[in-house]
Amino acid sequence: MTDKDIRRIVLNALSGVAPELDEAALELDKSFRDQIDIDSMDFLNYVIALHDALAVDIPERDYPLLASIDGAVAYLSAQLKAAGKY
Amino acid sequence: MPSLGADMEAGTLVEWLKKPGDRVVRGDVIAVVETHKGAIEIEVFQTGTLETLIAKPGQKVAVGLPMAFIRGEGEGAAAPAAAPTSQEAQPTPRVAMPPPPGPLTVPPLTAPAGVRASPAARKRAAELAVDVKRIAGTGAGGAITLADVEHAAAAPAPSPIDAMRQAIGAAMARSKREIPHYYLAHTIDLEPALRWLEEENAKRPPPERVLYGVLLLKAVARALHEYREFNGFWTNGRFQPSERIHLGVAISIGKSGLIAPAIHDVDNLPIPQLMSALRDLVARARRGGLRSSELSDPTITVTSLGEQSAETVFPVIYPPQVAIVGFGMVLERPWIVAGAVVPRRVISCSLAGDHRVSDGHRGARFLSAVARLLQEPQSL
Numbered sequence: 269m270t271d272k273d274i275r276r277i278v279l280n281a282l283s284g285v286a287p288e289l290d291e292a293a294l295e296l297d298k299s300f301r302d303q304i305d306i307d308s309m310d311f312l313n314y315v316i317a318l319h320d321a322l323a324v325d326i327p328e329r330d331y332p333l334l335a336s337i338d339g340a341v342a343y344l345s346a347q348l349k350a351a352g353k354y
Numbered sequence: 355m356p357s358l359g360a361d362m363e364a365g366t367l368v369e370w371l372k373k374p375g376d377r378v379v380r381g382d383v384i385a386v387v388e389t390h391k392g393a394i395e396i397e398v399f400q401t402g403t404l405e406t407l408i409a410k411p412g413q414k415v416a417v418g419l420p421m422a423f424i425r426g427e428g429e430g431a432a433a434p435a436a437a438p439t440s441q442e443a444q445p446t447p448r449v450a451m452p453p454p455p456g457p458l459t460v461p462p463l464t465a466p467a468g469v470r471a472s473p474a475a476r477k478r479a480a481e482l483a484v485d486v487k488r489i490a491g492t493g494a495g496g497a498i499t500l501a502d503v504e505h506a507a508a509a510p511a512p513s514p515i516d517a518m519r520q521a522i523g524a525a526m527a528r529s530k531r532e533i534p535h536y537y538l539a540h541t542i543d544l545e546p547a548l549r550w551l552e553e554e555n556a557k558r559p560p561p562e563r564v565l566y567g568v569l570l571l572k573a574v575a576r577a578l579h580e581y582r583e584f585n586g587f588w589t590n591g592r593f594q595p596s597e598r599i600h601l602g603v604a605i606s607i608g609k610s611g612l613i614a615p616a617i618h619d620v621d622n623l624p625i626p627q628l629m630s631a632l633r634d635l636v637a638r639a640r641r642g643g644l645r646s647s648e649l650s651d652p653t654i655t656v657t658s659l660g661e662q663s664a665e666t667v668f669p670v671i672y673p674p675q676v677a678i679v680g681f682g683m684v685l686e687r688p689w690i691v692a693g694a695v696v697p698r699r700v701i702s703c704s705l706a707g708d709h710r711v712s713d714g715h716r717g718a719r720f721l722s723a724v725a726r727l728l729q730e731p732q733s734l
Contacts, residue, residue, distance in 0.1 A: 299659075301662065302662075305608070307606065307660050308565050308661060312563060316561050326560060328556065340721065341636055
């Protein structure tokens with residue numbers, strides 16, 4: 269598992285809840301909640317997709333860290349390393 | 355063709371899911387109909403045997419006209435079915451899918467006072483499911499002629515986005531024209547509910563977590579137990595309260611608009627089941643697959659603007675309902691608890707009520723009941 273793999277998983281999870289997502293136009297270091305129109309149900313489904321794909325624990329209090337693509341990659345790689353899966 | 359809301363005039367049959375000779379049970383999905391609300395699964399209102407299919411896939415059918423004949427249990431062979439030619443031809447018995455009984459309003463197919471149209475034009479308009487109110491007449495004195503109706507029917511169909519926007523506009527215009535709204539708003543301390551939910555969610559993996567919006571829905575449903583005059587329909591010039599509490603939940607459909615299908619019997623659903631029902635409803639509202647009963651029977655609507663929205667919403671009642679409850683975004687605000695100023699997360703809860711049925715005094719008490727219920731989230 270590399271950062272590139274995780275980035276792909278994050279982008280897939282996000283396009284799963286926002287099918288109209290234009291990946292090329294997305295600013296990866298900024299919160300995507302300001303760039304695409306998703307609600308709390310969409311965000312929860314995005315978290316569920318990450319949880320299902322990577323089998324890592326994602327407590328609710330960490331949700332803000334997942335709100336940008338770069339932030340999500342950094343957070344998830346740290347969680348995977350802690351679990352010995354990276 | 356059932357009415358799937360006050361703003362629906364016609365639907366286009368996409369496909370039959372049953373064939374003649376099949377046994378159908380009340381509640382079975384027997385057809386898919388395309389409306390401005392997307393592809394809707396049509397549930398049958400009668401148990402029996404599907405005798406004859408009248409509507410054909412691709413055909414646009416006005417609300418109230420028959421789509422099929424069903425022979426009820428114990429009934430003899432059905433009368434020969436003829437394709438309907440006008441609303442007068444609508445048979446009352448054995449119609450497969452009449453508008454559900456009770457609260458629904460079937461939009462008039464004849465022209466209202468003030469619209470001039472020849473009888474032939476009106477009849478043809480009903481057959482073609484064309485709204486004469488939207489036709490510019492070219493006859494004497496601006497009267498609508500048969501040719502005007504056929505011209506209007508042949509015009510290209512508006513895009514789905516335009517159709518949904520038009521339908522919302524028509525329903526909201528009717529609401530503002532007919533319903534004497536009054537408005538109230540109350541700021542609720544949401545801190546106890548949010549803290550309780552955070553503790554609960556910390557014990558659960560993401561697929562089992564609950565959104566705070568579910569607590570808001572449950573609190574509204576429970577409060578309606580005590581305030582019946584906000585739950586039901588205005589039909590035939592009077593209020594008909596509903597025993598059951600079916601909350602219409604406003605769901606945004608991207609840029610095309612919004613839709614408010616019902617979750618049934620919210621007051622009886624435990625929180626985890628209510629969360630599952632909401633998740634399922636949001637998914638089907640956006641992807642297709644809503645059922646006819648979900649669109650036709652909400653007894654009150656709740657609109658929750660969610661994060662990154664506005665502090666307070668002043669919602670518009672969806673006729674024939676008589677109230678709508680709105681929630682703004684959660685905000686952290688200085689709040690006074692036991693004489694000290696502390697930071698608390700609060701939410702604005704607003705109510706639009708119908709003055710023909712209730713008044714602001716009862717409305718205020720209803721909102722207070724919602725606030726009180728949210729202070730004890732573990733009891734919801």
